[in-house]
Amino acid sequence: MSEYDVAKVRAHFPALESGLAFFDGPGGSQTPDVVGEAVRSTLLGPLSNRGGLTVAQENAERAVLGAREALADLLGATPDGIVWGRSFTQLTMDLSRTMAKEWGPGDEVVVTRLDHDANVRPWVIAAEAAGATVRWVDFDPETAELSMDSLEEAVGERTRLVAVTGASNLLGTRPDLPAVAARAHAVGAWLYVDAVHLTPHASVSLAGSGADFIGCSTYKFLGPHAAVVAGKEELLEQLRPDKLVPATDRVPERFELGTLPYELMAGATTAVDFLADLAPGAATTRRERLEASMAAVEAHEDRLRDRLDDGLRDMSGVTVHSRAAVRTPTVLATFAGRDAEDVSRHLASRGINAPAGSFYAYEPARRIGLGEAGGLRMGLAPYSDDSDVDRLLEALAELG
Known part of the structure; x- marks a missing residue:
């Protein structure tokens, strides 16, 4: 090391x-100073909506594509699976409503008592609106460990989604994500991971964790105030969010409402690059x-x-x-x-x-x-x- x-x-x-x-x-x-400068230079340089006709359009396009690539590298995902939003709470609220369009009475959603409310209440609200049942996974207050026995009991054949934290923002607990994923996938459920508190402290991987969706907030790891959810592209393709008629139907853009925050995306890219250079060594790819x-x-x-x-x-x-x-x-x-x-x-x-x-x-x-x-x-x-x-x-x- x-x-x-x-x-x-x-x-x-x-x-x-x-x-x-x-x-x-x-x-x-x-x-860090370099992140602030990236935000500043993007805002003060030629900038317009995305395109390829002028340098202003190209700067916006470069900010978007660069940020998708950077966050994909950070989260072990693919650029076309990176969905941008104002906050993890907003993204989860939006995605929960979209997923719940396919839920109904008899379906079940699993949440945990270890999670930040941003990965609890959106699912509870969406499940209640769809007539689905919410089941809870407990943790041991003495050890602060997620109860795998409780998880086993909560997840069943009617489970559509399991939402779990990658690390508790209150207690720091890091559940065994691959084990949770195995239980969820055994019954065909999706796994949605809140990695907001995990990403600043450890290497995160969408594939390695077993998650189907994993989210983080850029301002928690030295960047500006924004957030992303990385999802498997084939699952994002199945979801039909509400959007404006002229807005593109492409993934991931179909989930991103309105003009993207180019300056924040540029700052987030720089934050990822800053993290990547904290321990220079023989590694080559970002x-x-x-x-x-x-x-x-x-x-x-x-x-x-x-x-x-x-x-x-x-x-x-x-x-x-x-x-x-x-x-x-x-x-x-x-x-x-x-x-x-x-x-x-x-x-x-x-x-x-x-x-x-x-x-x-x-x-x-x-x-x-x-x-x-x-x-x-x-x-x-x-x-x-x-x-x-x-x-x-x-x-x-x-x-x-």
């Missing part, structure tokens, strides 16, 4: 010059470089997470809820006698961004009994370093 140079990485993030320590990556990462870089990022972040875990373990009154054997570098904690919001406010006074709440993870927050105050979520990112972790632990120790 190539050596990971975090100091070199940090030099590309102007936000770090503020002196703040950022542990809010799960809600949105900081942005996909190979991404796999090497994400392995290096994962090792770096896991080492820092272990350092954080060790420090929290020595503090009295601290309960760490992130306990899964395989998880992202995200740590959720509560504090005896203190609201998480008070702890977050104390950290903010020390120049540390670590938010409190349940973070739209409605079901898992209820399952572990967080209550209205929620928990303190501390998330690491590619630009996090040892001094950040030490600073966080020192500030928490001040609470007594």
